[in-house]
Amino acid sequence: MKAPKFSVIIPAHNEEDVIERAIKSVLNQTFQDFEIIVSNDGSTDKTKEIVENLIKRDKRIKILNRDKGHSAAFARNRGAEKAKGEIFIFLDADTYLEKNCLEEIKKREKLAEAFCFPAKSIKINFITRILSGFTDQTKKRIIKEGVYNRKNKTRPLFFCYTKKAYKKLKGYNENIFYFEDEDLVQRFYEMGFKTINFNTTIQYYELPATFKGFLRQCKWIGKGINSIPDKKIKNKVKLNWILKSLFLISPLIFLFKPIIALYVFLATLLISYMGLIIRNKKPFLSLIVLPFLYLKTFLVTLNIFRFWK
Numbered sequence: 650m651k652a653p654k655f656s657v658i659i660p661a662h663n664e665e666d667v668i669e670r671a672i673k674s675v676l677n678q679t680f681q682d683f684e685i686i687v688s689n690d691g692s693t694d695k696t697k698e699i700v701e702n703l704i705k706r707d708k709r710i711k712i713l714n715r716d717k718g719h720s721a722a723f724a725r726n727r728g729a730e731k732a733k734g735e736i737f738i739f740l741d742a743d744t745y746l747e748k749n750c751l752e753e754i755k756k757r758e759k760l761a762e763a764f765c766f767p768a769k770s771i772k773i774n775f776i777t778r779i780l781s782g783f784t785d786q787t788k789k790r791i792i793k794e795g796v797y798n799r800k801n802k803t804r805p806l807f808f809c810y811t812k813k814a815y816k817k818l819k820g821y822n823e824n825i826f827y828f829e830d831e832d833l834v835q836r837f838y839e840m841g842f843k844t845i846n847f848n849t850t851i852q853y854y855e856l857p858a859t860f861k862g863f864l865r866q867c868k869w870i871g872k873g874i875n876s877i878p879d880k881k882i883k884n885k886v887k888l889n890w891i892l893k894s895l896f897l898i899s900p901l902i903f904l905f906k907p908i909i910a911l912y913v914f915l916a917t918l919l920i921s922y923m924g925l926i927i928r929n930k931k932p933f934l935s936l937i938v939l940p941f942l943y944l945k946t947f948l949v950t951l952n953i954f955r956f957w958k
């Protein structure tokens with residue numbers, strides 16, 4: 650049997666609310682030569698049943714089931730081990746693809762070893778804007794088009810690799826939590842591979858939409874920072890968060906001099922507020938977001954110390 654052009658690998662852990670949407674976004678592609686591998690990593694909800702029902706309708710869908718949950722890196726690597734396609738797309742269960750995505754990648758398959766295209770958030774509402782700290786996520790993030798390598802690399806992450814490149818990279822580092830994507834991109838460039846950036850398709854993703862999701866994200870960031878293997882990078886990221894927290898609590902130094910403490914507090918507040926305005930271009934919403942910026946900074950820093958390595 651001829652191998653498919655694409656293998657779309659979807660790690661899943663308790664994704665019953667979104668897994669069908671992700672899979673159908675692949676089934677609805679204009680380019681139809683693909684397989685879908687759902688790497689079901691210890692789900693305890695109806696994720697497995699939903700996928701198995703979809704398999705009955707389309708045999709290009711496969712599922713790998715594990716009783717115990719591990720990590721996104723683990724689930725992606727196990728899916729890739731079974732993948733037969735020439736190009737791997739690692740699609741998170743709570744994201745989905747525009748219908749021309751595979752077709753646009755196929756046009757450029759000979760130009761690079763990885764493929765990068767914009768992302769756009771979905772389900773934007775008042776809560777997601779406040780909790781994320783970004784007040785303008787409704788527009789597509791335009792990226793710089795062209796071919797990039799180690800010398801002129803750009804910052805965007807990418808989740809689409811040729812099978813040959815992925816194999817040489819030996820997949821995701823399973824000892825890294827949350828930041829395994831950044832690690833793989835860094836190693837990708839270090840090995841001399843190229844990526845091509847283009848703006849003719851979109852991947853859609855979700856922001857935290859509840860306070861519980863916001864707290865979980867802060868925990869994951871703190872835990873993930875401690876799993877970064879490069880000590881120099883890890884310490885730099887830790888220091889950045891710690892310094893931001895120290896800056897925000899600096900008024901406490903003058904606790905016994907209330908007037909000075911008030912002035913310092915207003916100064917830190919104003920600097921933080923202006924930073925949000927510069928980033929978001931929306932003064933009123935930036936004002937509402939400001940307390941959550943403080944909260945996120947403190948929670949991430951707390952979790953850095955909680956999971957310290």
